[in-house]
Amino acid sequence: MQQNLIGQSPAFLSVLDKVSKLAAIERPVLIIGERGTGKELIAQRLHYLSARWDQPLISLNCATLSEGLIDSELFGHESGAFTGARGQHKGRFERAEGGSLFLDELATSPLLVQEKLLRVIEYGEYERVGGDKLMSANVRLICATNANLPEMASQGEFRADLLDRLAFDVIQLPPLRHRTEDILLLAEHYAIRMCREIGLEYFAGFSLSAQNALLSYHWPGNVRELKNVIERAVYQHGQQQTPIEILQFNPFEVEWHPDKQTQQQEVEQPKQPLSKLEFPIDYKTWQAEQDIELLTHAMQQAKFNQRKAAELLGLSYHQFRGMIRKYQLTNLS
Known part of the structure; x- marks a missing residue:
């Protein structure tokens, strides 16, 4: 059928x-x-x-x-x-x-x-x-x-x-990333279907942050990946009556993985210590240079995965993308 x-x-x-x-x-x-x-x-x-x-x-x-x-x-x-x-x-x-x-x-x-x-x-x-x-x-x-x-x-x-x-x-x-109007429509469809499959009375919906995460994700696996993410979120959310807040895009990723801890440590410090600055300086130019250096370093450590780079810097995906656009770092996209 x-x-x-x-x-x-x-x-x-x-x-x-x-x-x-x-x-x-x-x-x-x-x-x-x-x-x-x-x-x-x-x-x-x-x-x-x-x-x-x-x-x-x-x-x-x-x-x-x-x-x-x-x-x-x-x-x-x-x-x-x-x-x-x-x-x-x-x-x-x-x-x-x-x-x-x-x-x-x-x-x-x-x-x-x-x-x-x-x-x-x-x-x-x-x-x-x-x-x-x-x-x-x-x-x-x-x-x-x-x-x-x-x-x-x-x-x-x-x-x-x-x-x-x-x-x-x-x-x-x-690809799904070029069908942004369809992402939430598909997500709701798969969520409702999963609720029926596991016997949940109703679908509680997605929080605004979860919706933003769905819309901003790159979706390399397209609709099939979206289906997995949504079904996983629904069954993990269970009987809770609040909207779904947590989405696990990569089920293989764990917080305690040593590589992730190492990456977080490596991006904590900028290369140029403040003690070596010579005044006077152009603060805006200096700040932009620091931001660009940190963004570039984070992307390299994250193997150019923007979502992972944002996590390494403690930023949301939207905040990270905003900085990429601000400094026109298209070579990092």
Whole structure:
């Protein structure tokens, strides 16, 4: 069953509009997006809005199989085609006949498999592994990746001719940090769903500080990461009737970790001691230099993670971002 696609930001609605138009066109489609942006959900929408909606939608993650196995899984194999092949096996193309085939993590597929995919797109035919009978394929191909395929093609790591055939049109999914209007909407959706799952009577909401934290976080894992953060916060909050205040963005981070203590100690003191100052000075210039030096040092210690750098300095994320903007330290962003 297709899951809901939730959002109201212009970037998100533009994608949905494009998907609706592409669904009716019998061409391969390429979906590009960072991890956790919902590439499989978009593939489902493409299928169920198409004329193939009542036919199979078959999926395969290309990154989960070795070269030999992905070949067999896609195109099937005949009995005795290789060691352990005791019977005929129907591949994903055969099982998706008349419908759609969704290939996730396409960039990880071997070049030999890419060559066979190209043949299916161009001629609508393929052979099972170990067989010599041509099989016809009436299948719409929907592919997805988070890799830079044009760059891979230029380096010979991905077939340029296959990329040309897949790129009839490309659906570019915006990362969550470019869908700020959707963050709180999604957060509430996942919170309410989690409350129902664990038997809480109602959702107490998020405090203003928690909302600000959600809106200012970078979300490298996008919607999938947001879902984890919200569900974790709801179950940890439990039966409390006050709004959720605490959000744990990184469950692997602990306060007593020695590296964190060392980093805090290292950023405590500016490099230039006051005893070495020669007066008169321009106070504003001196203060700006100190701030810039401290911000730069904190970012280096935090490996350029702004949220961690803010924690090292005892600042909120908003305060830290304000200082970055104040001194125009875009090279630290």
